[in-house]
Amino acid sequence: AITRRIACPDGNIASNAACCPLFAIRDDIQENLFDGGECGEEVHESLRLTFHDAIGIGSRGGGGADGSIITFETQELTYHANNGLDEIIDRQKPFIAKHNITAGDFIQFAGAVGVSNCPGAPRLDFFLGRPTAAAAAPDLTVPEPFDTVDNILARFADAGGFSPEEVVALLASHTIVASDHVDPTLEGVPFDSTPSTFDTQFFVETQLRGTLFPGTGGNQGEVESPLAGEMRLQSDSELARDSRTACEWQSFVNNQAKLQSAFKAAMRKMTILGHNISQLTDCSELIPTPKALTKIATFPAGLTNADVEQACASTPFPSLSTDPGPVTSVAPV
Numbered sequence: 001a002i003t004r005r006i007a008c009p010d011g012n013i014a015s016n017a018a019c020c021p022l023f024a025i026r027d028d029i030q031e032n033l034f035d036g037g038e039c040g041e042e043v044h045e046s047l048r049l050t051f052h053d054a055i056g057i058g059s060r061g062g063g064g065a066d067g068s069i070i071t072f073e074t075q076e077l078t079y080h081a082n083n084g085l086d087e088i089i090d091r092q093k094p095f096i097a098k099h100n101i102t103a104g105d106f107i108q109f110a111g112a113v114g115v116s117n118c119p120g121a122p123r124l125d126f127f128l129g130r131p132t133a134a135a136a137a138p139d140l141t142v143p144e145p146f147d148t149v150d151n152i153l154a155r156f157a158d159a160g161g162f163s164p165e166e167v168v169a170l171l172a173s174h175t176i177v178a179s180d181h182v183d184p185t186l187e188g189v190p191f192d193s194t195p196s197t198f199d200t201q202f203f204v205e206t207q208l209r210g211t212l213f214p215g216t217g218g219n220q221g222e223v224e225s226p227l228a229g230e231m232r233l234q235s236d237s238e239l240a241r242d243s244r245t246a247c248e249w250q251s252f253v254n255n256q257a258k259l260q261s262a263f264k265a266a267m268r269k270m271t272i273l274g275h276n277i278s279q280l281t282d283c284s285e286l287i288p289t290p291k292a293l294t295k296i297a298t299f300p301a302g303l304t305n306a307d308v309e310q311a312c313a314s315t316p317f318p319s320l321s322t323d324p325g326p327v328t329s330v331a332p333v
């Protein structure tokens with residue numbers, strides 16, 4: 001294939017002139033939205049936003065990854081599942097206003113650039129050219145942590161024909177979480193012990209027997225986790241144990257290469273929902289290459305294979321070593 005090289009007005013080289021404005025946007029958000037290239041709160045929330053915008057499509061209506069969650073925020077932010085997204089939307093809006101880019105493109109661009117700051121992440125694709133949203137997405141397109149596996153799989157299938165395997169791949173995103181809203185008494189609670197690293201610990205730790213709540217019990221959509229300071233969603237717990245998804249879930253344990261390739265492929269599909277890829281421009285070259293990760297997955301200190309709730313019937317849980325030292329707790333982000 002012939003790679004086109006175009007000189008942009010600012011001196012950057014692009015494959016397509018349409019991508020040229022993205023260099024300045026990337027530099028601006030790395031410096032002023034992501035605190036100089038961190039894998040922190042704004043990255044986590046920007047990734048969550050890519051999902052809540054894109055999944056708004058299907059038999060009930062909605063335009064997919066069209067920016068409607070910002071353009072029609074007065075409506076979509078009244079939906080229960082979007083609780084807390086007002087903060088990142090307020091942070092993103094000035095960048096959209098300043099640069100000549102639609103909300104739909106910006107949400108997915110910020111997500112892809114942001115994820116590149118997390119060691120171990122794949123280099124996500126980015127396609128440009130989403131028009132401004134025409135209407136708000138309807139309510140109830142975003143799955144909730146208290147939904148059944150049946151309903152979650154059905155919603156993803158309806159939204160974009162996602163298979164159960166692709167749903168599991170997308171949930172790799174929960175390796176970089178700091179939850180503020182599931183337990184109203186806590187802030188910044190991770191779903192795994194490494195919330196700033198795009199690793200497979202999430203798939204290890206969600207398979208361990210739950211023994212405690214990081215804060216209060218009785219929150220809708222939360223079940224017990226195996227580690228002080230760590231939160232487990234009911235939906236993640238059930239997907240890790242359901243016969244339709246358990247083996248796929250387990251297959252990511254200590255498989256960084258699969259984590260990267262499967263998440264990248266599923267994100268490519270999710271981030272263009274509602275669009276015809278032939279009408280978008282591939283500007284993936286703008287996405288930085290994430291730092292590689294060499295850490296091997298482990299059981300947290302004090303826990304072993306005996307704490308695994310084996311759910312995949314056909315394949316044993318991978319053998320992992322246990323972190324040395326006394327039992328620790330996961331610090332808030």
Ligand code: HEM
Pocket residue numbers: 041044045047048051084143144145146152170171173174176177178179180181182183221233235
């Ligand atoms: C069954 C599907 C899903 C459910 C039920 C679900 C639910 C949740 C919930 C309840 C939170 C905590 C929000 C808070 O308390 O602040 C959360 C966080 C998050 N979710 Fe999901 N999620 C799902 C799928 C996804 C997907 C597909 C992605 C992205 C591809 C994603 C990305 C994230 C991220 C990055 C966060 C962390 C946000 C932060 O730290 O502020 N989730 N999710």
Ligand SMILES: [Ca+2]
Pocket residue numbers: 175176192193194195196197198199200201202
């Ligand atoms: Ca992690």
Ligand SMILES: [Mn+2]
Pocket residue numbers: 041045178179180
């Ligand atoms: Mn947050």
